[in-house]
Amino acid sequence: MASTDPASQRVDIAVIGAGPQALTLVTHLLQKRKGWHQRIRLLDPSGSWMTHWQRQFRAQEIPYLRSPAVHHPDPDPYGLRRLAESWSQPFVPPYDRPTTALFEEFCRDLVRRWRLDSLVIPAQVQQVRSLQPGFALDLSNGETLAARRVVLARGTGIPALPPWSLGLDHPPGRLCHSCEVDLPSLQLAGETIVIVGGGLTSGHLALGAVKRGARVILMTRRPAREQLFDTDPGWLGPKYLKGFEQESCWERRWQFIQAARDGGSFTPEVLTQLRSLVRQGSLVLQESCQIQRAAWQNHRWQIRCSDGSSLTADRLWLATGYRVDVTDEKILQPVMERHPLKAVGGLPILDSHLRWPGCELFVMGGLAALQVGPVARNLSGARMAAQRIVPALIKPSLARTVEELKTWRKTVSQGNNSE
Ligand SMILES: Cc1cc2nc3c(=O)[nH]c(=O)nc-3n(C[C@H](O)[C@H](O)[C@H](O)COP(=O)(O)OP(=O)(O)OC[C@H]3O[C@@H](n4cnc5c(N)ncnc54)[C@H](O)[C@@H]3O)c2cc1C
Structure with a gap:
C-alpha cells in the first residue's frame, strides 16, 4: 500500500x-x-x-x-x-x-x-x-x-542551447551557457570571446569580459533592443491580465506569453555602456546575425555566421536563456x-x-x-x-x-x- x-x-x-x-x-x-x-x-x-x-x-x-x-x-x-x-x-x-x-x-x-x-x-x-x-x-x-x-x-x-552547439568537441570551459560562466574566477586578458544572445545577461557578461581585458563580439539574432524591464509593466495588473485571464483558449494564452516576453532586451544604461565600448574598440556588436557552425580547431573556435562572415574566438558563451x-x-x-x-x-x-x-x-x-x-x-x-x-x-x-x-x-x- x-x-x-x-x-x-x-x-x-x-x-x-x-x-x-x-x-x-x-x-x-x-x-x-x-x-x-x-x-x-x-x-x-x-x-x-x-x-x-x-x-x-x-x-x-x-x-x-x-x-x-x-x-x-x-x-x-x-x-x-x-x-x-x-x-x-x-x-x-x-x-x-x-x-x-x-x-x-x-x-x-x-x-x-x-x-x-x-x-x-x-x-x-x-x-x-x-x-x-x-x-x-x-x-x-x-x-x-x-x-x-x-x-x-x-x-x-x-539551459536553452542552439542546435549548432550540441555535441561539439572542445577543451573544458571553452563553450559555456551563461549559467556556467563565473566572471570573478576568470582571467581573460588578450582573449576574444563571442557571446551569443540579446538579453541583459549577455550584456552583463560582455561588460565583465571587457573589464578583464577581453575583446568581445556580442552577437544578437535581431537588432539590439533597449527596454527598461523585461516585460511590459501592464502585465503586472488588469491592463493586460484582465484580457489574458478572460481568454479561455490555452493556446492563445501561450501566444500572449510569447509575444509579451518577445526575446531579450538590454536596459538603456547597459546598452549605453555597450555602445561606448564599441566606440573604444573593445566590443563588436554583431546584430541580426546567428552562428551557423562552430568547430574547435588549432586551439581556437572557427565560426561561420549566417551573414556569411567568419570569426575566430577563444571562448563561446551562450546567453541564450532557459x-x-x-x-x-x-x-x-x-x-x-x-x-x-x-x-x-x-x-x-x-x-x-x-x-x-x-x-x-x-x-x-x-x-x-x-x-x-x-x-x-x-x-x-x-x-x-x-x-x-x-x-x-x-x-x-x-x-x-x-x-x-x-x-x-x-x-x-x-x-x-x-x-
Ligand atoms: C541573472 C538573473 C537576474 C535576474 N534578475 C531579476 C530581477 O532583477 N527581477 C526579477 O523579478 N527577476 C529576475 N530574474 C528572474 C527570476 O526572478 C530569478 O530567476 C529567480 O531566481 C527565480 O526564482 P526561483 O525561486 O524560481 O529560482 P532559483 O533562484 O533558481 O531557486 C530555485 C532553487 O531550487 C533549487 N532546486 C532545483 N532543483 C531542485 C531539486 N530537484 N531539489 C531541491 N532543490 C532544487 C535550486 O538549487 C535553487 O536554489 C533574474 C534571473 C536571472 C537568471
Missing part, C-alpha cells in the same frame, strides 16, 4: 527549492498562519535560502536588479523601503531598482524575521511519487520525506504517469490555485505562466503565485477532496507527523 511507504519524516507542506519564489510563498503563508512553521519544510541542495540567486548575481557581477523596489518576497509592501532608509545608496534610478547588496540583505533579514533558516533541508529532490494521499519525496541524502502537499519552486528551467517545459521535470515523472496533465508549448494547464490536476502539487515560476501570465518567473510573478496558492493551502474547503484530507489526517496521526 502506497500510504504505508516508509518515510524518514512527515510534513504537511514540502517546498522544492529555496529561492525567491519559495521565500515569497513561505512568508505569505506564515503571514496567514503564524503557527505553521512545524508544518513546512523546504528542500534545496545548498541547505540555505537564495543560494542560486546570489551565485548568479555574483558570477555575472550584476550590480542591481532589473525590477523596481516594489517587487520582493515580503508580504509587507514597504518592507524593502524601510530597510533601505538606513542605506546611503540603496536604489538605482529610474523606478528605484534595488542594488544587489540591498536585496540580498533584505532577503537575509526576511529569513531572520520569519525564523525560516531551520526550515531548509540540505537535499536535492530526486523523485516525487504520488501516494494516496500525499507524496513521497526521494532525497539525495537517501531519505524519503512524506508530504501531504508539495510546491514546486525549483527555478528557471534548463527552456521552460514541464516534460523536462524528470523528478515529476511518477506524478505525470499517475496524474497525466495537458500542456501547451511545454506549459502545464493548472487550476486557478496553480495546482496539478488530480493531486495537491502546486507549481510556481515560469511553469505557472498559463495562469499567472508572462511575469510568472519573476519576483512579481512569485507574489502573484503565492496569492493563488496560499488560500488553497490554508482553507480545507479548497483542498482537492475532503476524503483525501481525512485519510491524510488518519495516516499522520498514526505516524510521527508534525501537524
Whole structure:
C-alpha cells in the first residue's frame, strides 16, 4: 500500500527549492498562519535560502536588479523601503531598482524575521511519487520525506542551447551557457570571446569580459533592443491580465506569453555602456546575425555566421536563456504517469490555485505562466503565485477532496507527523 511507504519524516507542506519564489510563498503563508512553521519544510541542495540567486548575481557581477523596489518576497509592501532608509545608496534610478547588496540583505533579514533558516533541508529532490494521499519525496541524502502537499519552486528551467552547439568537441570551459560562466574566477586578458544572445545577461557578461581585458563580439539574432524591464509593466495588473485571464483558449494564452516576453532586451544604461565600448574598440556588436557552425580547431573556435562572415574566438558563451517545459521535470515523472496533465508549448494547464490536476502539487515560476501570465518567473510573478496558492493551502474547503484530507489526517496521526 502506497500510504504505508516508509518515510524518514512527515510534513504537511514540502517546498522544492529555496529561492525567491519559495521565500515569497513561505512568508505569505506564515503571514496567514503564524503557527505553521512545524508544518513546512523546504528542500534545496545548498541547505540555505537564495543560494542560486546570489551565485548568479555574483558570477555575472550584476550590480542591481532589473525590477523596481516594489517587487520582493515580503508580504509587507514597504518592507524593502524601510530597510533601505538606513542605506546611503540603496536604489538605482529610474523606478528605484534595488542594488544587489540591498536585496540580498533584505532577503537575509526576511529569513531572520520569519525564523525560516531551520526550515531548509540540505537535499536535492530526486523523485516525487504520488501516494494516496500525499507524496513521497526521494532525497539525495537517501531519505524519503512524506508530504501531504508539495510546491514546486525549483527555478528557471534548463539551459536553452542552439542546435549548432550540441555535441561539439572542445577543451573544458571553452563553450559555456551563461549559467556556467563565473566572471570573478576568470582571467581573460588578450582573449576574444563571442557571446551569443540579446538579453541583459549577455550584456552583463560582455561588460565583465571587457573589464578583464577581453575583446568581445556580442552577437544578437535581431537588432539590439533597449527596454527598461523585461516585460511590459501592464502585465503586472488588469491592463493586460484582465484580457489574458478572460481568454479561455490555452493556446492563445501561450501566444500572449510569447509575444509579451518577445526575446531579450538590454536596459538603456547597459546598452549605453555597450555602445561606448564599441566606440573604444573593445566590443563588436554583431546584430541580426546567428552562428551557423562552430568547430574547435588549432586551439581556437572557427565560426561561420549566417551573414556569411567568419570569426575566430577563444571562448563561446551562450546567453541564450532557459527552456521552460514541464516534460523536462524528470523528478515529476511518477506524478505525470499517475496524474497525466495537458500542456501547451511545454506549459502545464493548472487550476486557478496553480495546482496539478488530480493531486495537491502546486507549481510556481515560469511553469505557472498559463495562469499567472508572462511575469510568472519573476519576483512579481512569485507574489502573484503565492496569492493563488496560499488560500488553497490554508482553507480545507479548497483542498482537492475532503476524503483525501481525512485519510491524510488518519495516516499522520498514526505516524510521527508534525501537524
Ligand atoms: C541573472 C538573473 C537576474 C535576474 N534578475 C531579476 C530581477 O532583477 N527581477 C526579477 O523579478 N527577476 C529576475 N530574474 C528572474 C527570476 O526572478 C530569478 O530567476 C529567480 O531566481 C527565480 O526564482 P526561483 O525561486 O524560481 O529560482 P532559483 O533562484 O533558481 O531557486 C530555485 C532553487 O531550487 C533549487 N532546486 C532545483 N532543483 C531542485 C531539486 N530537484 N531539489 C531541491 N532543490 C532544487 C535550486 O538549487 C535553487 O536554489 C533574474 C534571473 C536571472 C537568471
